[in-house]
Amino acid sequence: MNDNATGASPERRDDREEIARLLPAPADWDLPCEQHLRHKDLLMHHIDHDRVVRTRPARPLLRPAVLAPLTALALACAVTAGIALTGGDPAPADTASRRAATDVQPAAALLYRISDATETRADLTVRDDQFAYTREKRRGADLTGGKAVLGPLVDREVWAAQEQGPLRKLGMIRENGATFPVNAELGDAEGTPAGINRPTYRWLSSLPTEPDELLTYLYAKTPQADGRERDQAVFEQIGSLLGGVMPPRTGAALYRAAAKIPGVTPAPQARDAIGRKGLGIARDDTRYGIRTEWVFDKEDFAFLGSRSYLTKDTSYGKAGTLLSSAAELEHAIVDEAGRQPTDAQRTQTERQS
Structure with missing residues (x-):
């Protein structure tokens, strides 16, 4: 069925589907992630019925990977460079480009x-x-x-x-x-x-630790999406791997690859979900008007x-x-799903996180 028949706006649909793709997976985890995405796709198409028709041909549906990593169920996404939490006008594209060119060295450092x-x-x-x-x-x-x-702040434990x-x-x-199964x-x-x-952990340990080789691997393996900026997709793919128990050499290589x-x-105003301010790293998705930010502790x-x-x-x-x-609070390796870490396991994790 064509766009005129449905009354849908292809451009609006693309924007809605991509923003929906960037959001955390729903909390009702008795259904697998892919089923939630299918329900979301149907809902987005239903909402589009009331939108204005555009003449540009619709592009294929943008879809994430089948399963989000369990230790990082949502990708970090958004905020304009230089825009405060309360809002403001985004910088013009040419200004953003000049800023990116001057900031890349500090970010890499x-x-x-x-x-x-x-x-x-x-x-x-x-x-x-x-x-x-x-x-x-x-x-x-x-x-x-x-x-x-915006929904409430929720407490979540994950056993992968x-x-x-x-x-x-x-x-x-x-x-x-x-409690929900995955x-x-x-x-x-x-x-x-x-x-x-x-x-x-074993799969992560098998990844290349030379940054260029790792980056080549990530560009090859990150799922393709029509109209999606490739650099942004790979940056977000790296972000999806952060936040869990990570082999040190792999983590180090991921950060150098991201550089x-x-x-x-840099993102000087970055804060996590509970307001902890730290050292920030960001990248803007200028196509969809979203910014991805990672937040790191200033001390360690x-x-x-x-x-x-x-x-x-x-x-x-x-x-x-x-x-x-x-906001990441604790990581460990445990022997059984549903079991919280022992003090000894927490001590191990403190050296990891």
Whole structure:
């Protein structure tokens, strides 16, 4: 069915689908991630029925990877360069380009410092029958009503299976006291193997540690999306791997690889979901008006969390509108899903995070 028949705006649909793609996965984890994305796709098409028709041909649906990494269930996204939390006018494109060109060296220098600190942390021995544990606080905006409505801050614990798979049962999530299983997509008889969409500690340890080689690998493996800026997609793919239990050499290589992506800038005002201000690294998605920010501790360069904002006025809200944020609180390796770390395991994690 063509756009005139549906009354849909292809440009508006692209914007809605891409912003929806960047938001955290829904909390109802008794359904696999891909099913949630299908429901979201249907909802976005339904909303588009009331939009103005444009003449530009519709592009294929922008879709994320099948499963978001369990230790980082949402990608960091947003905020215009230089725009405060309360909003403001985004900088013109030419100004943003000049700023990116001058900021890339300071951003790279900061990422090199973070990389050096990460590489000195203790490595862990992780068995395939264990689980990577993450405790975090997170909030996200609901777009289903056509406006970004920010939800409450929620407590979340995640247990991600470390078996290489393929697996049907991928782990468990506990959110505000309610527990949900995380399963592979219904109909996927073989399950999901360890990989870029389910990063186990062993899989992460197998990645190249030479930054150029790693960056080449990430550009090859990051899912393609029509109309999506490739550099931004890879930056966000790296962000999706942060925040969990990470092999030190892999973490160090990821930060040095990120330093080589064009357009990466410092973000001096970066804060995580609970307001901790730290050293920030960001990249703007100028096509969709969203900024991805990572936040690091000023003392030990540990990854604190991420946040995302609109950088320009859209139908969802004004520039500066929060889309998502996360704060990483604790990481460990545990022997059983649903079990919290022991004091000894917490001591191990302190050297990691």
